[in-house]
Structures are given as structure tokens and as C-alpha cells.
Amino acid sequence: AQSVTQLDSHVSVSEGTPVLLRCNYSSSYSPSLFWYVQHPNKGLQLLLKYTSAATLVKGINGFEAEFKKSETSFHLTKPSAHMSDAAEYFCVVSLASGGSYIPTFGRGTSLIVHP
Amino acid sequence: DARVTQTPRHKVTEMGQEVTMRCQPILGHNTVFWYRQTMMQGLELLAYFRNRAPLDDSGMPKDRFSAEMPDATLATLKIQPSEPRDSAVYFCASAPTRQGTFGGELFFGEGSRLTVL
Numbered sequence: 593a594q595s596v597t598q599l600d601s602h603v604s605v606s607e608g609t610p611v612l613l614r615c616n617y618s619s620s621y622s623p624s625l626f627w628y629v630q631h632p633n634k635g636l637q638l639l640l641k642y643t644s645a646a647t648l649v650k651g652i653n654g655f656e657a658e659f660k661k662s663e664t665s666f667h668l669t670k671p672s673a674h675m676s677d678a679a680e681y682f683c684v685v686s687l688a689s690g691g692s693y694i695p696t697f698g699r700g701t702s703l704i705v706h707p
Numbered sequence: 708d709a710r711v712t713q714t715p716r717h718k719v720t721e722m723g724q725e726v727t728m729r730c731q732p733i734l735g736h737n738t739v740f741w742y743r744q745t746m747m748q749g750l751e752l753l754a755y756f757r758n759r760a761p762l763d764d765s766g767m768p769k770d771r772f773s774a775e776m777p778d779a780t781l782a783t784l785k786i787q788p789s790e791p792r793d794s795a796v797y798f799c800a801s802a803p804t805r806q807g808t809f810g811g812e813l814f815f816g817e818g819s820r821l822t823v824l
Contacts, residue, residue: 635815
């Protein structure tokens with residue numbers, strides 16, 4: 593069984609300040625982990641993914657995430673927020689089982705960026 | 708620029724009417740997912756297919772929802788009869804398969820926003 597918990601439903605930051613979106617997962621085996629972003633009235637877009645290579649993963653638009661197995665965490669960070677980062681962010685854990693992957697989505701974190 | 712295409716983008720209908728949503732996955736992707744997104748429930752997995760065969764549709768209300776893949780380029784999600792509680796955004800996502808697994812990354816369409824009055 594697998595699950596993912598996004599610890600904050602909303603995160604509010606000022607433009608130019610750091611962003612931290614928290615994600616913890618539960619998985620019986622080594623999972624693949626993803627962050628997706630959803631802008632208003634749009635579909636979800638992949639930001640970055642971890643698939644058992646380097647634990648620090650760099651994604652698009654300056655985002656990165658660090659896989660910490662001991663803490664079962666995969667937090668998303670960005671050094672400096674931009675207004676265009678305002679969106680919904682989803683953490684996803686995906687586990688191979690019987691030749692298929694079933695992704696499990698977190699509830700999402702809404703990032704609000706103030707001028 | 709390969710992308711998942713969903714139609715219609717918006718649909719307003721009356722309770723009791725049949726609704727069909729369509730999805731064209733990215734060419735070569737043989738895993739297709741249907742999700743429903745609402746404010747209350749977030750993203751819910753309704754069904755998914757691999758090589759056109761349904762692998763899991765346990766997330767769908769069986770009495771009114773049905774999902775099919777008539778061919779590799781088309782996935783459909785049908786609601787009959789529709790109810791106001793079905794109002795949501797329905798997303799289709801596709802994924803490639805490598806050596807029997809798809810690696811986990813999903814490619815989403817822009818969604819079909821359904822309003823049932």
C-alpha cells in the first residue's frame with residue numbers, strides 16, 4: 593500500500609522569498625516520486641521526478657526536491673518565488689506492482705504569491 | 708508537440724442526460740487514466756487502461772459510469788444518467804510503457820469541465 597500526505601493545503605509567500613511545499617509518503621517498497629503543477633483551468637504538468645537516481649532532483653522553473661528516505665519526505669523548494677508560480681502543486685507516489693504503476697496523488701497545496 | 712486531447716472542454720447539461728467525454732492519448736502511449744477533480748474530493752482515479760484493456764475501474768460508480776477504449780487513439784468516459792453531483796473536471800492522462808511498466812510519469816489533457824444542472 594502507498595499513500596502521500598501534503599502537509600499544507602495552502603502556502604502563502606511574498607515574491608522573491610523562498611518556497612517550501614512539504615510532502616511525506618508511505619510505501620512498502622522504493623517508490624517513484626513526482627511533483628506536478630496545475631495552473632488555473634489547466635491540466636497537470638510534470639515539475640520533476642525521482643526514480644532512484646540522485647536524491648536531489650532539479651525540475652523546471654527553478655524548482656527542486658530532495659528525496660530523504662529516512663524521513664520519507666520529498667519536499668519541493670524554490671529559492672525565490674515568482675508571481676507566475678502561483679498554482680496548485682501535487683505530490684505523487686507511484687509504485688510498481690504486477691508490471692503496472694498506480695500513481696497516488698496528494699490532496700494538493702495551493703501556492704499563493706504576494707507582490 | 709505531442710499532447711493529450713480532451714473534448715469537450717466544457718459541457719453544461721441537465722440532470723438525466725447522457726454525457727460522453729473523449730480523450731485522444733499521445734501516440735504510442737498505451738496506458739490511459741481517467742481522473743475526476745472536485746474541490747471537496749480533490750483528484751480521484753476513476754479508471755485506467757493498459758493496451759486498451761481495463762485494469763481497474765473500482766473508482767467509478769458502476770451504475771452510471773462506463774469507460775472504454777474503442778481503439779488505441781480514443782478513450783471514452785460516459786455518464787448515463789448524469790446527476791448534479793457529477794459536476795467536476797474530468798481529466799484524461801496517458802503514459803508510455805517501458806518493458807511492461809510506464810515509469811510513473813503521466814501526461815495530462817486540459818480537462819473537460821462538466822456542469823450538471
